[in-house]
Amino acid sequence: MLSILLLIVFVCLVITLKPRDSGVQSINLDSDRLQYRGAVEKGRFSGDGKLMLKNGDYYTGQFKNGRFEGAGQFISHEGWQYKGQFKAGAPYGQGELKKNHVTYKGDLVNGKYQESKN
Numbered sequence: 001m002l003s004i005l006l007l008i009v010f011v012c013l014v015i016t017l018k019p020r021d022s023g024v025q026s027i028n029l030d031s032d033r034l035q036y037r038g039a040v041e042k043g044r045f046s047g048d049g050k051l052m053l054k055n056g057d058y059y060t061g062q063f064k065n066g067r068f069e070g071a072g073q074f075i076s077h078e079g080w081q082y083k084g085q086f087k088a089g090a091p092y093g094q095g096e097l098k099k100n101h102v103t104y105k106g107d108l109v110n111g112k113y114q115e116s117k118n
Contacts, residue, residue: 038063061086 027036038049045051045063052058061072067089068074074091075081084095097104106114 023040024038025036025040027040028034029036033054035052036045036049038045038051039047041047044066046065047063048061049063050058050060051063056077057075059068059072059074061068062070064070068086069088070086071084072086073081073083080097080099082091082095082097084091085093087093092108094107095105108114
């Protein structure tokens with residue numbers, strides 16, 4: 001009877017301490033230079049989340065396979081910010097860049113920003 005009880009306690013301990021593969025998680029990486037809070041699937045950032053860098057930069061938005069993918073916003077500690085679409089970790093498609101109190105709206109076409117100043 002005692003061995004069955006010990007086995008049940010051991011199994012519960014393993015389940016509790018096992019790293020999760022899916023769900024919302026808080027993760028610190030690279031000696032706490034990167035902090036992530038958000039959805040994780042199969043060990044990768046996937047879904048909605050926030051990635052914060054030690055220098056003050058951060059990205060809030062959608063991730064897929066560990067990269068920025070979909071709608072999101074990147075805010076730099078240097079004062080500029082980009083809000084729009086991302087694909088494979090980079091700005092792509094429609095977006096808005098704010099820099100030095102000026103807003104630029106436009107599309108990224110072939111990796112180049114086609115802006116219309118407002």
